[in-house]
Amino acid sequence: MLSQRLTRVALVTGAAQGIGKAIALRLASDGLKIALNDIQSKGDQLESIAEEIKKSFGSEVYAFPGDVSEERDVEYMVEAVSKGLGSLDVMVANAGISGPLTPILATTKEQWDDILRVNSKGVFLCYKYAAKQMVAQGRSGGRIIGASSVTGKQGMAHTSAYTASKFAVRGLTQVAALEFGQYGITVNAYAPGAIESPMSQAANLSASQVGKAVSNSLPSFSTLGKTGDVAGLVSYLASQESGYITGQTISINGGMYFD
Numbered sequence: 001m002l003s004q005r006l007t008r009v010a011l012v013t014g015a016a017q018g019i020g021k022a023i024a025l026r027l028a029s030d031g032l033k034i035a036l037n038d039i040q041s042k043g044d045q046l047e048s049i050a051e052e053i054k055k056s057f058g059s060e061v062y063a064f065p066g067d068v069s070e071e072r073d074v075e076y077m078v079e080a081v082s083k084g085l086g087s088l089d090v091m092v093a094n095a096g097i098s099g100p101l102t103p104i105l106a107t108t109k110e111q112w113d114d115i116l117r118v119n120s121k122g123v124f125l126c127y128k129y130a131a132k133q134m135v136a137q138g139r140s141g142g143r144i145i146g147a148s149s150v151t152g153k154q155g156m157a158h159t160s161a162y163t164a165s166k167f168a169v170r171g172l173t174q175v176a177a178l179e180f181g182q183y184g185i186t187v188n189a190y191a192p193g194a195i196e197s198p199m200s201q202a203a204n205l206s207a208s209q210v211g212k213a214v215s216n217s218l219p220s221f222s223t224l225g226k227t228g229d230v231a232g233l234v235s236y237l238a239s240q241e242s243g244y245i246t247g248q249t250i251s252i253n254g255g256m257y258f259d
């Protein structure tokens with residue numbers, strides 16, 4: 001078991017905005033050292049979140065811009081985090097893209113490749129290099145967490161590539177849990193429904209649309225979920241208390257869909 005005296009280190013990808021930013025702030029408030037990642041063009045946003053974290057929580061925090069779908073970026077980032085902050089204990093492979101809503105007949109090979117590259121290959125690379133580092137550290141208690149989606153459990157029309165990419169995260173999470181369990185590492189994913197974030201704003205998603213789409217009368221559908229709702233779940237999955245949960249993709253969707 002990882003000593004309680006060590007300050008654990010979390011790396012959050014896609015942390016410049018939305019769910020990733022909320023997760024980074026939440027893990028910092030939980031007392032972890034934080035490494036932030038997002039694409040190069042969001043370097044300034046990352047730096048300002050790093051400042052916010054330092055000011056609010058006094059945490060040690062670094063920004064590592066890079067593309068999660070590039071193997072050398074992920075390898076470098078994991079190595080730099082471990083050297084700079086002392087270890088890597090929690091990997092949150094959150095970065096993802098959604099792309100336009102298009103039926104299969106109008107979806108191009110390029111759109112398909114783009115979405116699978118970031119959402120599936122990116123998560124695979126983050127899981128792989130995080131686990132490699134955690135195994136090399138030689139101590140139990142590592143936590144690897146990925147971003148799936150409600151569409152990782154049930155297909156939604158006009159989201160073929162996105163749905164496939166999020167089903168892939170769910171399958172990968174199960175395999176990684178089986179393979180990394182022997183090192184005391186748990187691997188889980190979160191499957192949000194419609195969460196208020198730049199991604200859902202870009203897709204012009206409203207609570208009433210979601211409610212209609214699933215013809216469900218639960219009161220939770222009067223609003224979209226908040227990024228903090230997802231961050232709360234990730235906080236628990238990242239904690240030492242969650243050690244008996246692995247291989248799961250946990251829905252957080254206001255009741256949009258029951259597993």
Ligand SMILES: NC(=O)c1ccc[n+]([C@@H]2O[C@H](COP(=O)([O-])OP(=O)(O)OC[C@H]3O[C@@H](n4cnc5c(N)ncnc54)[C@H](O)[C@@H]3O)[C@@H](O)[C@H]2O)c1
Pocket residue numbers: 013014015016017018019020037038039042066067068069094095096097098118122147148149150191192193194195196197198199200
């Ligand atoms: N918002 C929702 O309703 C919702 C629902 C289900 C699942 N999700 C998933 O949750 C995750 C976060 O979603 P969000 O709503 O915060 O999205 P968002 O678009 O607001 O933020 C995603 C972040 O990932 C970054 N990113 C994209 N490609 C990257 C790459 N190659 N390398 C590094 N960073 C990259 C983006 O720059 C962005 O800052 C995504 O994986 C998304 O698919 C979101």
